[in-house]
Amino acid sequence: MKQIMDIKQAWEIMQKAVAGDKDAFGLLYQEYFDPVYRYVYFRVQNKAVAEDVVQTVFLKVFAKLGKYQDRQRPPLAFFFTIARNAIIDHWRKDKNVESMEDNNNSIEIADNNANTAEMVSRSIAIEEIGRGLEKISQDQREAIILKFLNELSYEEIAKILNKKEAAVRKLVSRGLNNLRQYFDQRNIRAL
Numbered sequence: 001m002k003q004i005m006d007i008k009q010a011w012e013i014m015q016k017a018v019a020g021d022k023d024a025f026g027l028l029y030q031e032y033f034d035p036v037y038r039y040v041y042f043r044v045q046n047k048a049v050a051e052d053v054v055q056t057v058f059l060k061v062f063a064k065l066g067k068y069q070d071r072q073r074p075p076l077a078f079f080f081t082i083a084r085n086a087i088i089d090h091w092r093k094d095k096n097v098e099s100m101e102d103n104n105n106s107i108e109i110a111d112n113n114a115n116t117a118e119m120v121s122r123s124i125a126i127e128e129i130g131r132g133l134e135k136i137s138q139d140q141r142e143a144i145i146l147k148f149l150n151e152l153s154y155e156e157i158a159k160i161l162n163k164k165e166a167a168v169r170k171l172v173s174r175g176l177n178n179l180r181q182y183f184d185q186r187n188i189r190a191l
Contacts, residue, residue: 007074014075035150042145057083077160132182140175
């Protein structure tokens, strides 16, 4: 799940996109779609809403390319900042958004080797993780999603969240402890 391009390549491609190179923006789209989608999905916990929000994110990024300044932050931080704001905008507009419990929007698990019982078990585990993430603070949730779903380093997360690296480590640690307590209270083991 790590990005294929390194930060230096990403900055170079971002500068081309800022200069109007649509192919460069296409490369950024290919590179950043999955991490942005994972980030958004685990915040909104609804597949259809996540797809809409991600589409909005990339449209906003494209529209704001002229305002991009790297400020020693990776380009992915720019995408996540816009994603975070798009999620906030979405919640403001629609207070009645369906939750992850809507079965039509559950995550599809593609594993040709897994039997039905394993697929159901994984689906249940994903739903439990989503419920657990709803129970922790927004900062902890964001740090955990960026760390474990997007596999970013603490340094990268600190730049995205505009926090010190030590603060991000504490957020992740406290968030994991809170999740562990949530799962322990419900006797949920080995997700």
